[in-house]
Amino acid sequence: MIRIEKTLYTLLILSFFSQLTLAQDTITPKLIWTVNKVDLGTVLEEQGPQIAEFEFAHTQDSIFFIEKVWTDCGCTTVDYTKDTLVVGESGTLRVSFDPSSGAGYFSRMIVVKGNLMGVQDTLYIEGTALPRASDPEATYKTRKGDLGFRLSKVNVGEVFNNEPKLKQVEVYNFGSNILMKDSLEFIGPEYIQVSQLTEAILPNDRGLLQILYDGALKNDLGFFEDQVSINWKDSTTFIQLEVMADVFEYYAPFAKDNLNIVPQLVIDPKERDLRTIKSTQIQVENVVLSNRGKQVLEIKKVQGNCDCLKLEIPKLTLDPGESIELKVVFDPKGRKGIDQRNIYIFSNDPLNPVQLFLLKSRVE
Structure with missing residues (x-):
């Protein structure tokens, strides 16, 4: 009985590795699309059907042709290259969208299935359709x-x-x-x-x-x-x-391993509630800006949402581990009731390039 169980176990192991080897030797054919999403922008109903064109290249050794195309809406029709393609040849797929099908933002999906195993790609068109105004x-x-x-x-x-x-x-x-x-x-x-x-x-x-x-x-x-x-x-x-x-400012994606290396801006506190204040009394607050990263932090800009704010910063670069104080001067003259001031800090922190400090109060 034990010998039979060992034999079955051995056969299962051999079967597993033979299938794994076969899977590793099999290269899944794929298409290379120039783009997989087309933004049609704003489309007026009276402009009629709008065309989005997708180009693809066949890069595998096997002969390829598009077998079937599905769409998720009757508002789209598809025409595509029906020729058989060999390696290096390219084709196109044209999607026609009818803007009279609905109003507002749209996102339509197109699924393309090829004759080869593993070729089933998804394409998208999007935009905003505007119907005619009755008044x-x-x-x-x-x-x-x-x-x-x-x-x-x-x-x-x-x-x-x-x-x-x-x-x-x-x-x-x-x-x-x-x-x-x-x-x-x-x-x-x-x-x-x-x-x-x-x-x-x-x-x-x-x-x-x-x-x-x-x-x-x-x-x-x-x-x-x-x-x-x-x-x-x-x-x-x-x-x-x-x-x-x-x-x-745009920052390209970076590896997770670099998370603790890049500059990191930390604001303390991120919010300050002054509670009830008089409109005749100027308020002064200090906000600590720190660099928790291992590269130099650059303060690109500090911007408030009101001329009633005066912002003073002693320097615009912080070494790793360094901290400075941002001086916020708020003049509530002419204001009354619940008030919120926003101060935006722009920096080269690629994870949080724009951070916000809130100054809340109730002005009498």
Whole structure:
């Protein structure tokens, strides 16, 4: 009985290692996609179906062809290379999205299955679909000249200095002039560019403008609000547009082993409650900034959310283990009730490049 059990055990072990060896010798064929996600941006319903194109290369020795494609929505249709491919050849997959299928943000999934074992890849398209407005006067409440906007300002959102950020803006032409794409002109800072996406914006119709915000050209960090002037050469339409953005420095991902090596900013305290204060009494607080890392910490910028704050810092570089005090002076004059002041500290701490100190109070 013992001998039989040992024999069975030996056979199981041999079977396991033979399967493991076979698995190691088998190379799973894969496709190399140029991208696996396409952002269609803002899409107007009247623009009709939008096309996202994906390119792929076949890098394995086996002959390959796409066997089947699934989508998660009837709003998408797919056309793809049906030829048989050998190593080194490439193909395309085109996804058509119907923006009339729904309103708002969309994210659609496409699953591609090949004839070879292990080839089942997932692709995505995303964007924002905007349906036609039944009541333009109520929808585009902000008027700038002949143009109507949904909001009074354009918020680009978070911008990192490693690549420009694009923002599409929907506009409605209440005027009588046709606004042609190639006649748009604008004046603004060099880090903001404005273009028209739709070829022409007809009277009583809408179109898309595009704002490009370049964080590297801005060469600063924090929250900013800029103004650009826009006009069309062949019309009398002239507007001023306010553009808001939060600019951050980009830090590439790093290995977990380097977590204790890189600069580390520690703020103490992170919050201070002054409780009840008088509007005539200036408040002074000291915040300790420390470098817990093993590399030099650089304070890039200290920014408050109000002109009522005065921020003083003795130096902008901290050696490993060094601490300094940030002096925060708050003048509550003209304020009343519950108040919160935000102080942002930008540094080269790659894990937490922007940290916040809160100053709370109730002003009498």
